[in-house]
Amino acid sequence: MPQTEHLDTYAAVDLGSNSFHLLVARRSHGELRVLDRIKETVRLGGGLDRNGRLDEATRNLALECLARFGQRLRGIPDANIRAVGTQTFRRLKNANAFLVIVESALGCPVDIIAGREEARLIYLGVSQGVAGNDGRRLVIDIGGGSTELVIGEGFDPLELESLQFGCVSLTRWHFGNGMISERRFRKARRAVLSELQELQLRYRDLGWQTAIGSSGTVRAIASICEQQGWCERDITAAALARLESALLRFREIDDIDFPGMSERRKAVIAGGIVMLSACFEALGIERMKVSPFALREGVLHDLLGRLDHRDPRDKTVQAFRSRYGVDAAQAERVRKLAQAAMDQVSAPLALTAAHRQVLGWACELHETGLGISHSHYERHSGYLVAESDMAGFSRQEQLFLAALVRWHRRAISVDYAAQLPARLHGPVRKTLFLIRIAWILCRSREDAALPSLVLEVRDDTVRLSFPPGWGPAHPLTVADLEEERAEARKLGLALELDCH
Numbered sequence: 333m334p335q336t337e338h339l340d341t342y343a344a345v346d347l348g349s350n351s352f353h354l355l356v357a358r359r360s361h362g363e364l365r366v367l368d369r370i371k372e373t374v375r376l377g378g379g380l381d382r383n384g385r386l387d388e389a390t391r392n393l394a395l396e397c398l399a400r401f402g403q404r405l406r407g408i409p410d411a412n413i414r415a416v417g418t419q420t421f422r423r424l425k426n427a428n429a430f431l432v433i434v435e436s437a438l439g440c441p442v443d444i445i446a447g448r449e450e451a452r453l454i455y456l457g458v459s460q461g462v463a464g465n466d467g468r469r470l471v472i473d474i475g476g477g478s479t480e481l482v483i484g485e486g487f488d489p490l491e492l493e494s495l496q497f498g499c500v501s502l503t504r505w506h507f508g509n510g511m512i513s514e515r516r517f518r519k520a521r522r523a524v525l526s527e528l529q530e531l532q533l534r535y536r537d538l539g540w541q542t543a544i545g546s547s548g549t550v551r552a553i554a555s556i557c558e559q560q561g562w563c564e565r566d567i568t569a570a571a572l573a574r575l576e577s578a579l580l581r582f583r584e585i586d587d588i589d590f591p592g593m594s595e596r597r598k599a600v601i602a603g604g605i606v607m608l609s610a611c612f613e614a615l616g617i618e619r620m621k622v623s624p625f626a627l628r629e630g631v632l633h634d635l636l637g638r639l640d641h642r643d644p645r646d647k648t649v650q651a652f653r654s655r656y657g658v659d660a661a662q663a664e665r666v667r668k669l670a671q672a673a674m675d676q677v678s679a680p681l682a683l684t685a686a687h688r689q690v691l692g693w694a695c696e697l698h699e700t701g702l703g704i705s706h707s708h709y710e711r712h713s714g715y716l717v718a719e720s721d722m723a724g725f726s727r728q729e730q731l732f733l734a735a736l737v738r739w740h741r742r743a744i745s746v747d748y749a750a751q752l753p754a755r756l757h758g759p760v761r762k763t764l765f766l767i768r769i770a771w772i773l774c775r776s777r778e779d780a781a782l783p784s785l786v787l788e789v790r791d792d793t794v795r796l797s798f799p800p801g802w803g804p805a806h807p808l809t810v811a812d813l814e815e816e817r818a819e820a821r822k823l824g825l826a827l828e829l830d831c832h
Contacts, residue, residue, distance in 0.1 A: 338408045340368070344363050344631035345401060345415035347434075347442065349377030350476025350500050350600060351548060352394070354401045355628040356408070359636070370404065372397045373596045377420045377477040377500040384425030391430075398437035405439055414635045415442045416627070416726070418450055418476030419498065428753045441755065443726030447494025450627065452644075452723055455489045457630030458546050458623045467541035473626060474549040474607050476600070479532065481611070483538050491538060492721075495527050498691035499549045502603030503585070510585045510601060517580060520603070524610035532614045543617050546626040549604035552597045554622045559592035567620045572605075579605055602756070634724070644724035649693045656700040656716070662777050667695035670770035672788055674763070680789035681762045690729065691763045694736035694769065714738025728753060735760050740767045744822045753754035761823040765794070768819065772812045781806070794820070795828040803831030 333458045340360065346353040356368040374397055379390025405413055417434075421444045424430055435442055445453070454473045464672040468490075483491040492597065506520035545554075545567065553575065557563045560578075562571035579602060582588050588598050611617065637643060653660065670691055674683060701712025720733035725733070731751050739748050748764070749757050771783060783806075786797040796813070803810050810831050820827040 338412070341408050342412045342632055342635060343405055343408050343414075344628045344635065345405075345413070345438065345440075345442075346423065346626075346631060347376070347394075347415065347417045348476050348627070349418060349478070349498055350375055352376075352397050352401065353403060353628045355632055356404065356416070362634075364632070367717060368404065371407060372400075375476065375599075378504060380420055381425060384423050386424065386430065390443065394432065395437045402437060402439040410440060411639070412635070413440045414631050416450075416453075416631055417442050417444045418475060418627070419447070419496065420726075422446070423477070428751075431753050432755075435755070443728060445726050446721065446730075447478055447480065447496075448480070448721045449723065449725065451482050451492040451494050452489055453630035453634055454546060454627050455482040455484050455492075455630070456487060456633055457625045457627055458544055459484070459487050460629055460633060461623055461625045462542075462544070468539065470535070470540040470543045470617075471546065471622070471623075471828065472543070472608075472611055473546045474499055474604055475547055475627075479607055479611070481535070483535060483540055483578060491531075491535060493531050495524070496526060497524055497607055499600040499604035499607060502606050503600045504603075505570050507585060507602050508608070512580065512582050512588075514580050517576070517602075517606060520606045521610050521613075524607055525614055528610060528614040535615055543615075543620040544623050545608070545620045546623045548597070548602070550608065550620075550622055551624070552593055552601060552764050553604065553608060555592035556590040556681055559590070565576060565622065567608075567622065569618050571628055572609055572612055576603060576609055579810055614832040641693045644690075645693070645722075645729075648723045648725065649696055650718075651761075652697055652700060652720070652722070656703045658697070658699050658702075660778075662774065663696045663699065665777070665779065666698065666767070666770045666774045667784070669773055669782060669785070670695050670766050673766050673770060673785060677789045677794065683759060683762055687759045691736065691767060692730055694733055694767055695765070696741070697733070698737050698740045698767070698771070701735070708742075710738055710741055722754040728756060732756055732760055736764055736767050739764055740771050744819050746822070758816045761825075765820060765823050766827055768797070768816060769813075771808060772816060775809070775812070781809075792824060793826040795830065797830040799832065803829075806831075 341356065341358050344355045352372050352374050354370040357364045357366045374394050376390060376394055378645045379387045415438060421427055427444065455471050458471050464823055468483060468485050473480045474497045477500060479495045479497055482489050498751060502520055556569050557567060557571040557575055562574050572601050585599060585602060588601060593601065671688055674688055674691060697717055698713055700716050701709035704712040714734050714737050717737050722730055735748055749760050752760055783798050783802050788795045813829055817827045
């Protein structure tokens with residue numbers, strides 16, 4: 333099919349710990365129309381051992397599913413696709429090596445997102461199907477490996493939390509041998525309540541008008557309760573209590589048989605009931621609406637926001653700058669020079685608009701560590717960027733950004749890109765070269781000192797040319813650039829200077 337038929341087609345892929353989801357939609361007159369939904373139960377979290385290693389059977393099942401998803405994605409522009417990995421990907425030992433295989437099977441990059449970023453995207457997705465006048469809402473999404481809890485108003489989250497308990501992990505940890513008992517159920521519930529203790533007062537004090545549940549677990553529980561006649565559509569505390577009692581009448585997982593529940597859900601429903609029951613108790617929930625929307629819808633709408641220049645990452649960077657008192661004039665000075673330099677060499681260096689964005693954000697944040705200490709401030713800057721919650725950023729994007737910020741000056745470590753997936757090694761070394769050159773040229777912190785710069789690339793050699801007479805007038809900067817030759821070699825580049 334011709335590529336032009338897909339210019340308004342978008343896709344979101346959610347690689348969850350229990351199921352993999354693919355959502356394909358077309359935008360027409362500002363509205364999204366769903367073209368396709370595919371869900372496959374992979375139970376990736378169930379194949380992960382306590383050391384973060386994935387068993388071969390689960391790995392093969394996941395790759396077979398991704399190959400099928402990849403076929404459906406063919407023909408959709410790369411820029412119109414976003415795939416995210418959640419809790420199991422966060423726990424994977426040597427995740428970058430597995431990502432290479434995953435991305436090859438799927439045919440597109442996969443962003444590993446942090447728990448709070450997952451919560452933000454879930455809230456965004458659920459909010460697409462909610463009337464704007466329902467006031468403050470609590471959204472709970474029970475996934476396979478984690479549970480996200482968000483309080484928000486409209487499309488704006490006010491509180492975000494992610495717990496490392498989900499229907500797969502709870503079932504595995506507390507009902508791992510397939511046996512069900514009241515003692516096991518209570519022990520599992522106490523474990524969840526202990527985790528909820530940290531947030532329950534904060535959430536109760538903030539309050540909400542409507543509680544909404546999303547994910548397959550919540551929908552399965554709602555379906556069972558409705559089929560049994562315990563409630564209609566919404567899940568009530570009384571209906572959930574009856575479901576607990578009904579569950580405990582079964583002695584083994586394999587014996588569970590509820591009307592309205594699929595056979596695939598049987599293996600993880602016990603953990604899901606434990607999780608929702610604990611949330612109801614800790615937060616005093618009496619009634620919960622059920623949403624058909626979840627993470628994949630949030631990913632899709634977030635992608636559209638990025639493409640429409642409503643990128644939440646810009647807002648995050650601005651907030652970061654304000655919080656740490658960054659010198660806005662210097663940040664802008666470095667950004668303009670770095671991006672102007674990149675614009676001259678993006679084609680031969682194979683750098684994209686997305687890389688230009690990250691380079692710009694790095695320039696804006698490179699001095700965040702000055703608020704802690706001037707001595708080795710780049711270390712503090714790198715740490716803050718790498719370890720903070722940064723709404724809108726995937727883990728890989730955040731580590732890319734942190735690498736540029738951390739190594740924008742002083743000697744570059746040999747392991748500067750060690751935490752990044754292989755596909756980002758080339759872009760990070762080339763953008764790191766550019767931010768370092770921009771920082772050297774802006775070191776005087778004066779606009780008047782900035783030269784008219786020309787860059788040329790031939791193979792792995794980058795030639796910097798300055799106006800006649802500029803070099804003799806700026807001997808300190810020339811000396812810094814001469815020293816930078818050695819650092820450029822660490823990045824696989826040869827630096828030539830024409831500054832007579």
